[in-house]
Amino acid sequence: MSEITPDLVRHLGVLARIQLSDEEVERLTGQLDVIVDNIAKVSQVATPDVVATSHPIPLQNVFRPDEVGETLTREQALHNAPDAADGRFRVTAILGEEQ
Template sequence: MSEITPERVAHLASLARIALTDDEIEQLTGELGAIVDAVATVQRVATPDVPATSHPIPLTGGMRPDEVGQTLTTEQALAGAPDHDGSRFRVTAILGEEQ
């Protein structure tokens, strides 16, 4: 069992300047205790003969070579645009900027 107590949770909350109700302190005490217990379990299992890993199975094939493919013409790209000037998309000004 972890050493997470309601008093410790309240102290950590005050250090972080987080206002917690008594119900929230009670809930977080249980949740943080479960997290600390889970970490302790992993630490007992993680021995020097067990290699560190980020995934349970090796990841392969995540990248492919870049290859030039067919691209849209300007007319095709602008065909579905709500507004354009023939060569560019036209959008409304934002953040008070003017043209």
């Protein structure tokens, strides 16, 4: 069993600037105790010959060269826009504010 006590939980609450009720302290004491115990169990089976991994299957990023390709002209991009003005998409005001 770990050494998580209600006093320790209250102290951690003070450090985190979180006001905890007595019920919360009691609940968190049990939860943190379980978490610490589980971490201890994992530490017992972790050995130097087992390589730490972040993912069980080796992953490799697939990159391609960043090459400039054909792009739409401004007119093509705005061609089917419901509303456009001054070479830009025109949309309704957000939060009722006109700019």
